[in-house]
Amino acid sequence: MTDLWPRLEPLLASAERPARYLNHEFGCVYKPEAGFRFCMMYPDTYELGQANQALRILVNVVNAVDGMVAERAFLPAAEFCDTMRAEGLPLFSIESCAPVAEFDAIGITLSHELVATNVLEALDLAGIPLHAQDRGEDDLFVIGGGPCSFNPEPYAPFFDIFNIGEGEEALPECLQAIRRLRAEGACRADILRAIARMDGFYVPSLYRWRDEEQAQQAGSWIEPVEEGLPTHIQKRVFEGFAESPGWEPCIVPFTEVVQDRLNVEVLRGCARGCRFCQAGMMYRPVRERSADNIVNSVVCGLAQTGYDEVSLTSLSSTDHSQIADVLTRLNEQFQGKGVRISVPSQRLDSFGVDMAGLVAGQKKGGLTFAPEAGTQRLRDVINKQVTEDDLFGAVDAAFGAGWRRCKLYFMIGLPTETDDDIKGIASLVQRAYDRAKKAVPVEQRGNIRMSVSCALFVPKAQTPFQWDGQIAPEEALRRVSLLRRSVKYRAIDVHWHDPSTSFVEAVMSRGGRAAAAWVESAWRHGARFDAWTEHFNEQAWRDAAEEVGLDPAAVAQTSYDTGYVMPWEHISTGVSTRFLAHERKKAAAEKTTPDCTFERCAACGACPGLGIDNQLAQPRIAGGSNARPQQAGEEGAAAAVVAEQAVNGQPATGPQTAEEGE
Amino acid sequence: MAEQQTFRMRITFAKQGRLALLSHLEVARAIERAVRRAQLPFAVSQGFSPHMKIAFGAALPVGVGGTHEMVDLQLLRYVRPEEALLALQKESVPDLMVKECVYIEPKAPAASAAFPLSTYRALLSAAPAQLPVPEQVHIIRKKKEKVLDVADFLVGEMLLEGASLTFTLEQKPTGSLRPDKLLAACLDQVNVPDDQEQEVPLAFLVDNAWTQSIEPPADDQPLRVLSMTRIDQRAK
Numbered sequence: 038m039t040d041l042w043p044r045l046e047p048l049l050a051s052a053e054r055p056a057r058y059l060n061h062e063f064g065c066v067y068k069p070e071a072g073f074r075f076c077m078m079y080p081d082t083y084e085l086g087q088a089n090q091a092l093r094i095l096v097n098v099v100n101a102v103d104g105m106v107a108e109r110a111f112l113p114a115a116e117f118c119d120t121m122r123a124e125g126l127p128l129f130s131i132e133s134c135a136p137v138a139e140f141d142a143i144g145i146t147l148s149h150e151l152v153a154t155n156v157l158e159a160l161d162l163a164g165i166p167l168h169a170q171d172r173g174e175d176d177l178f179v180i181g182g183g184p185c186s187f188n189p190e191p192y193a194p195f196f197d198i199f200n201i202g203e204g205e206e207a208l209p210e211c212l213q214a215i216r217r218l219r220a221e222g223a224c225r226a227d228i229l230r231a232i233a234r235m236d237g238f239y240v241p242s243l244y245r246w247r248d249e250e251q252a253q254q255a256g257s258w259i260e261p262v263e264e265g266l267p268t269h270i271q272k273r274v275f276e277g278f279a280e281s282p283g284w285e286p287c288i289v290p291f292t293e294v295v296q297d298r299l300n301v302e303v304l305r306g307c308a309r310g311c312r313f314c315q316a317g318m319m320y321r322p323v324r325e326r327s328a329d330n331i332v333n334s335v336v337c338g339l340a341q342t343g344y345d346e347v348s349l350t351s352l353s354s355t356d357h358s359q360i361a362d363v364l365t366r367l368n369e370q371f372q373g374k375g376v377r378i379s380v381p382s383q384r385l386d387s388f389g390v391d392m393a394g395l396v397a398g399q400k401k402g403g404l405t406f407a408p409e410a411g412t413q414r415l416r417d418v419i420n421k422q423v424t425e426d427d428l429f430g431a432v433d434a435a436f437g438a439g440w441r442r443c444k445l446y447f448m449i450g451l452p453t454e455t456d457d458d459i460k461g462i463a464s465l466v467q468r469a470y471d472r473a474k475k476a477v478p479v480e481q482r483g484n485i486r487m488s489v490s491c492a493l494f495v496p497k498a499q500t501p502f503q504w505d506g507q508i509a510p511e512e513a514l515r516r517v518s519l520l521r522r523s524v525k526y527r528a529i530d531v532h533w534h535d536p537s538t539s540f541v542e543a544v545m546s547r548g549g550r551a552a553a554a555w556v557e558s559a560w561r562h563g564a565r566f567d568a569w570t571e572h573f574n575e576q577a578w579r580d581a582a583e584e585v586g587l588d589p590a591a592v593a594q595t596s597y598d599t600g601y602v603m604p605w606e607h608i609s610t611g612v613s614t615r616f617l618a619h620e621r622k623k624a625a626a627e628k629t630t631p632d633c634t635f636e637r638c639a640a641c642g643a644c645p646g647l648g649i650d651n652q653l654a655q656p657r658i659a660g661g662s663n664a665r666p667q668q669a670g671e672e673g674a675a676a677a678v679v680a681e682q683a684v685n686g687q688p689a690t691g692p693q694t695a696e697e698g699e
Numbered sequence: 700m701a702e703q704q705t706f707r708m709r710i711t712f713a714k715q716g717r718l719a720l721l722s723h724l725e726v727a728r729a730i731e732r733a734v735r736r737a738q739l740p741f742a743v744s745q746g747f748s749p750h751m752k753i754a755f756g757a758a759l760p761v762g763v764g765g766t767h768e769m770v771d772l773q774l775l776r777y778v779r780p781e782e783a784l785l786a787l788q789k790e791s792v793p794d795l796m797v798k799e800c801v802y803i804e805p806k807a808p809a810a811s812a813a814f815p816l817s818t819y820r821a822l823l824s825a826a827p828a829q830l831p832v833p834e835q836v837h838i839i840r841k842k843k844e845k846v847l848d849v850a851d852f853l854v855g856e857m858l859l860e861g862a863s864l865t866f867t868l869e870q871k872p873t874g875s876l877r878p879d880k881l882l883a884a885c886l887d888q889v890n891v892p893d894d895q896e897q898e899v900p901l902a903f904l905v906d907n908a909w910t911q912s913i914e915p916p917a918d919d920q921p922l923r924v925l926s927m928t929r930i931d932q933r934a935k
Contacts, residue, residue: 049762050923055720059717060717289729289732291729293728343790344735345731400748
């Protein structure tokens with residue numbers, strides 16, 4: 038491998054935060070003797086990528102294979118990309134400072150819809166042909182994965198292989214297959230043909246893309262170019278997740294990254310079934326690690342990394358059946374050691390607040406709740422099973438326990454939303470504010486801060502709302518201004534996300550293979566780092582649409598009947614399209630579907646389809662409005678409590694991750 | 700609550716190689732994590748947000764290494780210095796290596812205040828015959844320009860030996876002159892921007908009588924700093 042360090046070093050004198058381009062971090066793995074070299078790349082800067090758990094997990098599983106090494110690579114900051122181009126320096130790996138193009142394979146995690154142009158920026162900077170079809174025998178294999186690979190088509194021409202679903206076992210299998218077949222003398226095309234036949238892999242170059250009419254008739258947009266290829270690619274699940282240790286080696290970065298702490302994943306999957314939520318469909322079934330496993334993992338992880346903070350991560354950590362036990366034990370363990378414990382959670386009720394209270398210590402920053410919609414009607418439509426009483430119970434508990442700041446998250450433009458729902462947000466928040474005031478001593482009421490943050494609804498592939506169009510950005514702004522006018526209390530701040538980025542997200546979420554040309558053209562027009570407010574280049578995306586003749590508004594905004602075959606029909610999360618359609622119909626009827634980890638099976642299809650059931654450490658007990666009759670006395674239930682610092686780093690929420698740093 | 704009796708340990712470490720590019724905060728975080736990994740019985744502050752009782756010596760700029768950097772750590776119980784050293788070395792990366800642990804008096808001045816004199820050694824990309832020292836250095840910080848008189852900070856002469864340059868700066872209670880800024884100002888006088896005509900810069904002519912002795916560095920490459928290291932910190 039070429040060592041680029043002598044050429045990189047002189048450039049670092051003028052680079053901002055050069056620590057992100059160095060190697061030598063504590064915990065780095067070097068395997069110079071390895072015969073097969075894999076590079077795991079996060080298509081954004083080190084500060085964002087090094088915090089990514091997929092990167093850590095996949096680097097570890099590949100390094101565990103004999104004779105294989107995994108190194109990391111990140112996209113340099115925008116200005117430094119330009120410096121490197123000007124100096125003719127290609128994209129390099131962190132550990133060996135070796136050109137990425139010299140590796141045998143590169144894995145790119147597609148964590149949110151706004152990384153697409155960064156993928157092209159990275160491939161180009163690395164000197165790798167952008168299109169899979171232009172890569173030859175000497176070129177490396179480009180493998181994609183992560184949330185966006187559940188609609189891989191807008192990225193399809195740029196990748197040789199997509200790993201659909203969890204990669205703990207799948208990725209090493211894929212790399213071992215490449216190594217074995219190469220050793221046997223197979224050519225690139227034959228290797229791809231073989232991998233396309235392995236479980237959980239999609240090789241887009243082996244499928245012709247149909248036009249709309251053909252696709253609707255055939256029930257699928259893809260047509261295999263040869264016999265024996267799967268036409269339905271189901272995601273892989275890491276079946277050993279619950280039993281596997283929550284601690285695994287991790288690199289301790291020098292420079293501050295977005296979540297600069299130990300992460301221990303306590304459970305995977307969430308079955309609450311919010312109808313807009315892709316993660317809730319994508320990571321089923323629900324699998325919990327046991328309290329013993331979690332506590333041991335935290336103790337071990339903190340000792341081996343030297344971190345002073347640990348986050349118990351998952352989609353809904355306070356839903357863990359043993360969370361109270363876990364937090365109590367951790368509190369005892371780390372008493373007086375200056376260790377902070379944070380719990381990102383998706384639960385809005387007094388239990389959630391109690392859990393946040395267990396770890397907050399004396400310092401109570403802010404709490405974040407996500408009711409998502411302003412009226413009960415709309416919350417029923419989206420299956421967000423939270424009542425006003427749940428929210429008010431949480432507010433009473435939080436402000437009574439000493440919190441003084443609270444942030445409320447809502448979505449604008451949800452299916453069936455009317456102006457009444459928008460006004461309902463204002464009404465709900467004002468009443469929550471009144472409750473907060475009552476819970477706080479008179480002399481401290483001046484310290485109460487409440488803010489509303491709204492994001493534009495993005496219809497996500499593989500969800501019950503995949504058929505629903507997004508509202509136009511101008512309409513979104515009208516609804517935001519209606520909301521601002523409706524909020525009469527001056528103590529309540531209203532924030533909103535730029536709808537033009539949400540528009541690009543919607544196109545990327547719903548687009549077919551034709552969207553790839555749009556992405557490429559946008560990148561050629563200068564789009565990159567789209568998740569960064571200061572870099573988002575709306576004009577580039579507009580110019581690109583004109584150049585390639587794509588109507589992005591139609592892709593983002595058209596609503597379809599549930600019988601319409603969407604461009605990702607061939608990719609499966611295990612949740613059946615029939616279930617998604619059924620949920621969409623129940624949404625129209627304003628009927629909710631309970632969480633199967635608390636109540637009966639909702640027949641989503643994931644467990645039988647994937648051959649694995651929910652794995653809970655002990656039975657879960659619902660509270661509040663979701664309680665079964667015998668627990669009806671308990672306060673509050675379901676929605677979202679998030680210890681504030683945790684919100685900043687929520688997975689797959691592009692813009693927030695990049696911008697927020699309060 | 701009575702203040703708990705603690706043991707004050709001064710840890711000396713080196714910041715070198717490519718890790719000279721770390722910022723002071725990054726170094727502080729890395730050392731603190733090494734202390735935690737080494738499982739030393741460090742003291743934790745009381746109050747709102749408890750943290751390790753650790754105090755760093757004078758900061759080094761990004762890009763400047765150090766052979767004897769210091770940090771004071773408060774321990775809740777006595778650990779033999781050689782044991783602490785071994786434990787810390789095991790948890791340190793090679794270019795940020797702990798070299799010595801000693802106990803100091805509870806009332807001894809802090810590492811950040813005890814050693815106002817810092818001696819730096821820079822390695823240049825070529826060996827200039829002379830390197831004139833500017834009288835003033837202009838610093839732009841947060842869009843405000845500040846002018847520092849070099850004579851207020853520079854102790855003795857700058858010693859040029861081939862491509863190696865050694866000089867000592869004094870840290871004042873009112874502020875300090877960063878060694879990298881001083882050196883950059885020195886080099887600015889020698890290196891003429893591409894778009895300007897190659898002639899001896901004005902500042903240089905004013906300050907020095909022997910202008911003709913400057914040799915242009917090889918290959919018309921501008922003279923630059925290859926590395927800079929603090930080699931000594933001492934009391935006045």
